Amino acid sequence: MKELIAYVLQFGNLNKQQADLIAGKATEAELRRDEYFSEAGKIPRQVGFVVDGVVRGCYYNNKGDEITRCFIAENNLMVDYVNFEANTVSSEYLQACTDCKLVVFSKQNWDELSQIIVDWDHIKNKMVQLCMHQKSRKGPVISQDATTRYLEFLENYPSLINRVPLAYVASYLGVTQQSLSRIRKNIR
Incomplete structure (x- = not known):
């Protein structure tokens, strides 16, 4: 849990009581290699933070080929945030590439933090922006060799x-x- 709090503190200030509240709203979880954190065809219901391991974002193209879009390693947030917030069905998968240790928030607990911690929305927005930037395929440009x-x-x-x-x-x-x-x- 200390890794999560250290991560959150990069985006804003929290007192000990607020940090303890955030830790109390989260649960520790494990994801075995090849298991899904969230799946296409389902509504994403949780936000995860990778403590140990690697997760990949992937989807199937119109030919049925599996395409890996991004990798999410330690000390990063992972969520299909657009669909998570809109409560809509995802078209992507978040799948463990290795055995993973995670810190996970349910949608309810994630939303409750906004109602309790004054600056949470500001901190959350910065974390989500970074998450979405990392998830947007910053990697290979197909025109390159x-x-x-x-x-x-x-x-x-x-x-x-x-x-x-x-x-x-x-x-x-x-x-x-x-x-x-x-x-x-x-x-x-």
Whole structure:
């Protein structure tokens, strides 16, 4: 829980009582590798904070191919916020790439913090903006060649290459696993 509070304090000031209240509204949870935090076709009902592990945001394109859009590692918020707030059905999945330790807020508890803590909406908005910026695919630009995209992935996510399946990395980069293997071999 201390990781969550340290994260929140980056976006605003809280006294001990407020920090304790936030911690009291959250629960610790575990997500096993390949389990979903939220799923397409369902309304997202919780906000998560990754304490340990890696989660990926993914969806299926119109050809039925699974596309990895982003990776969310430790000390980051994760939520399909637009659908969470609007109480509408999601078109994306948040899936654990590794076993994960999370801190989770139910929608009710997340909303209650706005009613109790004076500056919570301001803090929450800053956290959500960062979350949405990270989730918006800041990674590979398909007009770049595959090697450049891979090198940018390594720069943006230096700790992930040995933690997530290469199939997810290939999907994120928009290449086949075979192409990714060739790229990696040529770089070494």
